[in-house]
Amino acid sequence: xxxxxxxxxxxxxxxxxxxxxxxxxxxxxxxxxxxxxxxxxxxxxxxxxxxxxxxxxxxxxxxxxxxxxxxxxxxxxxxxxxxxxxxxxxxxxxxxxxxxxxxxxxxxxxxxxxxxxxxxxxxxxxxxxxxxxxxxxxxxxxxxxxxxxxxxxxxxxxxxxxxxxxxxxxxxxxxxx
Numbered sequence: 001x002x003x004x005x006x007x008x009x010x011x012x013x014x015x016x017x018x019x020x021x022x023x024x025x026x027x028x029x030x031x032x033x034x035x036x037x038x039x040x041x042x043x044x045x046x047x048x049x050x051x052x053x054x055x056x057x058x059x060x061x062x063x064x065x066x067x068x069x070x071x072x073x074x075x076x077x078x079x080x081x082x083x084x085x086x087x088x089x090x091x092x093x094x095x096x097x098x099x100x101x102x103x104x105x106x107x108x109x110x111x112x113x114x115x116x117x118x119x120x121x122x123x124x125x126x127x128x129x130x131x132x133x134x135x136x137x138x139x140x141x142x143x144x145x146x147x148x149x150x151x152x153x154x155x156x157x158x159x160x161x162x163x164x165x166x167x168x169x170x171x172x173x174x175x176x177x
Contacts (some may be wrong), residue, residue, distance in 0.1 A: 006133055006173035008036040008052065014170045015054055019143070020162030022154060029061035029070070031084075038173055042123055042133050045099050050088040056081060074150035081108045091118070101137060107146040114139050131175035140166045 015031040036052030056078040059070045071078040088103035101116040121134035143149075143165045152160040 003039055003041050005176040006038040009172045009174050012172035016168050018166045023158040029059055031058045032060050033058035046091050046093055048091055052086045054084040056084055075148050077108055110146045112145055133173050135171040137169040140164055
């Protein structure tokens with residue numbers, strides 16, 4: 001099979017994150033505006049080129065006050081750094097439909113190499129005759145390495161916001177003509 005361009009379907013793709021709160025609970029959030037493309041032979045993703053962009057201001061944790069704080073200069077600084085971006089540069093097969101995806105992630109103007117666990121979930125035609133493919137990608141980062149350093153000490157010890165942030169992308173991509 002030859003390489004084809006696949007574009008993320010934003011209505012069937014989710015970008016979620018989770019972070020520890022108060023040292024013992026977890027808060028989840030989503031980004032509601034994203035786009036991306038995969039140029040690949042989905043039968044062999046080792047030669048794929050994968051890129052994506054997320055609108056930092058689209059953060060949604062189901063709490064308007066927290067979302068506003070996350071958009072502020074304390075965290076994403078969405079006014080000055082409106083996009084989170086990713087560009088792949090290496091993909092290695094690690095198992096049946098399993099890959100290690102390596103690329104540059106940029107958050108708040110800071111670019112770091114990040115390793116994602118990527119799974120090809122399958123492909124088929126949707127009810128409208130379009131070829132679609134599904135992927136799941138997961139990684140974790142230290143938010144402080146990207147300049148997201150705000151925190152508050154807790155009276156009992158520890159910190160309000162954990163340093164490790166887990167990301168999970170559930171992607172449906174549509175093959176382009």
